[in-house]
Amino acid sequence: MSDLVTSLLAGSRRALARMLTQVENATPEAQQALEKLFPHTGNAWIIGVTGAPGTGKSSLVNALAKAYRAQGKTVGIVAVDPTSPFSGGAILGDRIRMVELSGDAGVFIRSMATRGSLGGVARATRDVVRVMDAAGFDIILVETVGAGQSEVDIVRTAHTTVVVEAPGLGDDVQAIKAGILEIADVLVVNKADRPGANQTVRALRAMLELGHPAAREQFARHHGRLIEIEVQNNHQDESLWIPPVLQTTATNNTGISELVLAIESHRQFVIESGTITALQKQYLELELYERLQQALMQRFLQTMPKTALADMINHIEARQLDPQRAVNQLLATLDQPSLNIQANES
């Protein structure tokens, strides 16, 4: 595994591919490798691309990858499909991409078929992005389908988040996607050659006016609640980023250079305003808290005989004990571990 880390840092694609498999399977070796790779991360610009199925996200990601390649930048692509195993979206998107971008050593593509829990997907995505970052890719594109909370968690690794829409989606669909707007740094109406593109642009601008900056503040608060530590984001109040709304037709490359420019403007904004520091700190805080919460739970469960928990659940089911009191009883065993052991011995 140590060799694998060395090969990966030296630029071996094969080492990268093998490492990503380890990371996706969350092996203990992968954890050690991630520790070694961590000091080499923090250099890539991570771009999240999200939107509903049918908006042409995959074509847009391909077009972006080609544009960055033309600038001489290396590109990692992580395609995450958090929807049902029915859709098979990840695999399909992968095949199309393979044809268009294959043979270019400056591009590396990883599709993640997500069959675990949602939290697990967000964690795996974060680790895969981190490995690609350590492997030295300049740009990492994280593509995920828009499905509510899931992509909010997944794009939480991104520095710039591009939200993709398409013309002709009804008002109902727009309403449900309002939550996604709140995470957008750049809005794209793709398939702009279709009728209704201007109308969709106008609708998005209207929603932004309605929801911005209050909506973004809302989003920050939502995540802020989780972590309790106040994030230093004084800079954000002084100079706000207003998400631009662009039109693209990814299939014939229309509007792509403008999109690359908009992403670059956003990058400059977050760096010059200092927002990037607050953002990265916030992501790392959230990660630390999530990992800590999980570790505390695992540690506690190891001290607890499984029968004790099963008995407790039976009592709850019989309405003899309510869930919060049960938790209080479990926590009490932490304060008096010796008492507990004595009771078992007597």
Place this chain on the structure above:
Amino acid sequence: MSDLVTSLLAGSRRALARMLTQVENATPEAQQALEKLFPHTGNAWIIGVTGAPGTGKSSLVNALAKAYRAQGKTVGIVAVDPTSPFSGGAILGDRIRMVELSGDAGVFIRSMATRGSLGGVARATRDVVRVMDAAGFDIILVETVGAGQSEVDIVRTAHTTVVVEAPGLGDDVQAIKAGILEIADVLVVNKADRPGANQTVRALRAMLELGHPAAREQFARHHGRLIEIEVQNNHQDESLWIPPVLQTTATNNTGISELVLAIESHRQFVIESGTITALQKQYLELELYERLQQALMQRFLQTMPKTALADMINHIEARQLDPQRAVNQLLATLDQPSLNIQANES
């Protein structure tokens, strides 16, 4: 508060309304009251109704409520909108309902405007349902908009889950909603007077064939992973419930009696097959684990000076420490609390 519990159990609507406000605001008094109410719960049949915006969920819930009232049953309605504050859906739906069902003492409606975190909404919904259950309602309808993981968490309180579709939604939208199908006990194509209803029914049946029972097993595994304790669901293997696909037009009451019958069939199935015991045990297990995880984290953070965590995050940000090693260091303080204190004193 003790008086409020007594009044609520005696059937006071005013006490119920006041209690729900306390519960939604998660006051310490509410926690005490929930403990007192818990032994009185477990009697209501809880029906989750979920689907995308525009499928006519609210009208369907109204029609169901009226049908149950005609049977002499009391009905509690909890309307949860986990989408953005932009949409204002909860408030709108509430107003429409007020007009149609107002003045009937056998119906109680609660709309939840959800501005907190998603986990918080699921918890609040569970508590609100529990209070209504203790208040003696025979049927509790939990209505939520279909937005990915959120409604999966919210309907996790339900005994029977009704998934509502409507004709004319494109294939793209169908694909994204495949995840919702996995939680359906009864499928309804509402607005069946519109063109394309039969086609939608056929599409849903095809998806069910593809996804069932494997999809349901997948779903059980997904949740099972969280809790580690194996759920005793041998019965499910012997006799599987195949979700029926029904057509309704809620606005003119077409198909509602058939829907009530389908829900009743499902109720009988889960009771007779013994699935209900496994289901309730699983819900309570998940609840216990969530609460325990949260309590462990709170407890740990209280022992930890905030500056210590802030320092650690700074080290992580500077790539001097990786997040997993940071967690290990934090956990080590639990094993050697005396060492830690000595270091501070010296």
